[in-house]
Amino acid sequence: MTRERFFPSLLVALLILLSAGYGERPTALTIYRIGGEYLPAPEEEIPHEFVQLSWEAIEENLYGKAELVQVSPDSVSPLRLDPNLNLTPLIEERGGQIENLSFRGWEKHGDEDALIFDQDPGTIYLGDGRFASYSATEKNLLFDFGGRVILHRVRFYPRDQFLSDRFVQKFKIGISDGDSLKDGTREFNVLFRVCPSCPTQSAGDFDLIHDIRENTEAVVDLQLPQMPSRKLVFQAFENTRNVWEIAEFEIYGIGYAPFASYVSNIIDLGAPATLGRISWSGRVDPEAEIDLKSRSGDDSEPNTYWRFTERGSERTRLDANGAELTRQTYQRLSFNEKAGITHDGENWSFWSAPYDFKAMSSPLVSSKPQQFIQFQIDFTSAVQAGARLDYLQFGVSVPPVASQVLAEITPVAVPAGEESNFTYKLRPQIAPDDLGFDSIEIDVPGALKGVDAVRISGTPVEFEIRHQADNGFAVQFPRIDFERTGELIEIDFRAEVFKFSTIFAGRVFDSTRPHEMHQAVAPGDADPLTDTNTLKVDLSQLRQETIWTLRLSPAAFTPNGDGINDAVRIVYDLLNLTSPASVAMELYDLSGRKLATIHRSENLSGRFSFIWDGRNSQGEILPLGIYLLRMEVDADKGRDSAQRVISIAY
Numbered sequence: 001m002t003r004e005r006f007f008p009s010l011l012v013a014l015l016i017l018l019s020a021g022y023g024e025r026p027t028a029l030t031i032y033r034i035g036g037e038y039l040p041a042p043e044e045e046i047p048h049e050f051v052q053l054s055w056e057a058i059e060e061n062l063y064g065k066a067e068l069v070q071v072s073p074d075s076v077s078p079l080r081l082d083p084n085l086n087l088t089p090l091i092e093e094r095g096g097q098i099e100n101l102s103f104r105g106w107e108k109h110g111d112e113d114a115l116i117f118d119q120d121p122g123t124i125y126l127g128d129g130r131f132a133s134y135s136a137t138e139k140n141l142l143f144d145f146g147g148r149v150i151l152h153r154v155r156f157y158p159r160d161q162f163l164s165d166r167f168v169q170k171f172k173i174g175i176s177d178g179d180s181l182k183d184g185t186r187e188f189n190v191l192f193r194v195c196p197s198c199p200t201q202s203a204g205d206f207d208l209i210h211d212i213r214e215n216t217e218a219v220v221d222l223q224l225p226q227m228p229s230r231k232l233v234f235q236a237f238e239n240t241r242n243v244w245e246i247a248e249f250e251i252y253g254i255g256y257a258p259f260a261s262y263v264s265n266i267i268d269l270g271a272p273a274t275l276g277r278i279s280w281s282g283r284v285d286p287e288a289e290i291d292l293k294s295r296s297g298d299d300s301e302p303n304t305y306w307r308f309t310e311r312g313s314e315r316t317r318l319d320a321n322g323a324e325l326t327r328q329t330y331q332r333l334s335f336n337e338k339a340g341i342t343h344d345g346e347n348w349s350f351w352s353a354p355y356d357f358k359a360m361s362s363p364l365v366s367s368k369p370q371q372f373i374q375f376q377i378d379f380t381s382a383v384q385a386g387a388r389l390d391y392l393q394f395g396v397s398v399p400p401v402a403s404q405v406l407a408e409i410t411p412v413a414v415p416a417g418e419e420s421n422f423t424y425k426l427r428p429q430i431a432p433d434d435l436g437f438d439s440i441e442i443d444v445p446g447a448l449k450g451v452d453a454v455r456i457s458g459t460p461v462e463f464e465i466r467h468q469a470d471n472g473f474a475v476q477f478p479r480i481d482f483e484r485t486g487e488l489i490e491i492d493f494r495a496e497v498f499k500f501s502t503i504f505a506g507r508v509f510d511s512t513r514p515h516e517m518h519q520a521v522a523p524g525d526a527d528p529l530t531d532t533n534t535l536k537v538d539l540s541q542l543r544q545e546t547i548w549t550l551r552l553s554p555a556a557f558t559p560n561g562d563g564i565n566d567a568v569r570i571v572y573d574l575l576n577l578t579s580p581a582s583v584a585m586e587l588y589d590l591s592g593r594k595l596a597t598i599h600r601s602e603n604l605s606g607r608f609s610f611i612w613d614g615r616n617s618q619g620e621i622l623p624l625g626i627y628l629l630r631m632e633v634d635a636d637k638g639r640d641s642a643q644r645v646i647s648i649a650y
Helices: 010-020 111-117 327-331
Strands: 002-006 028-035 048-053 065-067 069-071 076-078 097-102 105-108 125-127 138-157 171-176 188-192 201-212 220-223 228-237 244-246 248-253 259-263 267-284 289-297 303-308 338-343 361-363 370-380 387-398 404-410 420-429 437-443 447-456 459-461 464-469 472-480 489-496 506-509 536-539 547-553 568-574 581-588 594-603 606-612 625-635 638-648
Touching (some): 065 069, 069 259, 097 111, 188 228, 201 220, 437 489, 547 625, 547 638, 568 581, 594 606
Antiparallel strands (some): 002 048, 028 387, 069 076, 076 387, 138 248, 267 370, 303 338, 404 420, 447 459, 464 472, 547 568
8 A cells, every 4th residue: 555645736725724714623535446556646636645555465364356367457347268278277366175985075176186287197086996985986076266266178198108099088077056945956966974874964066077888088178168167176086997097187267257346345434434436447248247346334344243152052252251242253253152153234335336337426425424345247258258347546535524314205105207296305414523414416217307495494595506418416505513403404306207217316425525425315214204214216107118209399490491380399208128228210292211310319217309401311301291200219119100290391
């Protein structure tokens, strides 16, 4: 970790001090970056601290973890297998394991087993029938890759001088994706016994890929199906004549790991901080995905540890001395004392929903200022399609604006596409050292129509609209600080909603400190008299159609260049789209002949419009007449269409 301080010019610094006012509490802006170590430090107009973190600095005691990823100072990406690289010697160093089946079940391979993946074709494992206790008649080896990879080939052979008489005559090879829900359903069941007279038990089941009963090849080289596999089992039987030996057992993979994951260390921000925006850079191939998530907490331990009390199934979070269990003390418990590990929901948030990777930036998800934060990156890949994350960068500021700001909205259900009146309610909890705030910005995912009033503790107050657009607004009002903690703030506005479960997110901030992080509000009980406790608004009627309205203004127009009704505005509303949908507008004559495609776009839910000047696909103005406008939307839930009559007159 490296920390640096950056200062603007003396003139800018003096202006900031003068505008802030003498004697105000100083605030600290810190920018963190994980990866991208080749990049210069970020530039800001105000003093700030920059902390450079490394993708490579994964520490298990800080809950960092990397599974099937390639990590460098510059980026993290899913592991890509070289089809010519033998994976067997690399399994253990990449977090996997190789096990042998004994009468105790699967256990770490022995020294003799290691000779078949030591990359020395002169050393061997000898298949002389002494495979396990109680006269087992086969040798079983399990190769666990530590995660799912795409395997495509397995190869094994004896020493050169014994190619003709010591090859394996009878064997089976199976694979498994490691999904425990499929256990007991696969065709190849590996069995063992714990004593000579004991019944056989299952050591796991696998998809049987090769069942070779009369092998005559000294060098066995077999293809494997290119499907996600976590485990490969090899079972070799005694030869009917002579012994067999294996000098090297080689497994080859291909392409990207289908599923890979990187979990950052828990990052200590030094004090409860307002979490600002996160930005990132990377690439995603078609057919691949990156899911980026975050969580934050009040302490450095995201888990709760439990101990059985020896009174039935009763369990406690305390050790025998009455102290709260920690990771270290839990690990020292006996097997019978360990009662499990759960998420610490009191002090840590759950993992957020994935951020929209294409957006390349987003406000950090957080319900309140917190001191610790962690990130998780999940990669989903095809064989030849992967992704790469170059860096994450985010900013925090200390002290926070408020200890917490609860918010809720009313009403929580409105008609689709109609102007509705809303009240956004806030109740802040502000500590003496918190900055306080005088502004809020509210996202309006539908269409904003106006901001009407602001009230504090029921009393109307003057307010100023600092920003207003179709997708949101910001208003400034009298300052809220420690002396006004707990007061109810209400903002009345009008908007149209086009999607079920529309979220009206909000962030409070101090307008006199424009470079400080804006603090997200948290859904909750801001007003005991309003029983919503949410920022989510639904549609009062859940409709199946995607196209809600299609309007023409005017319906008849005259594209003759006189400046009066020379074009038509086409407005359409789309409902309940969870991903961008393809929109096409096509023009037909009354005989059904297609004349032009006048509009194409990719849209989410909302209101959209465009202007058509009366020209066809060749750029020619259409003659006087009546035409048919057909709109089609291809969405995940199916195709929807609408049509209108449009007239051209001169």
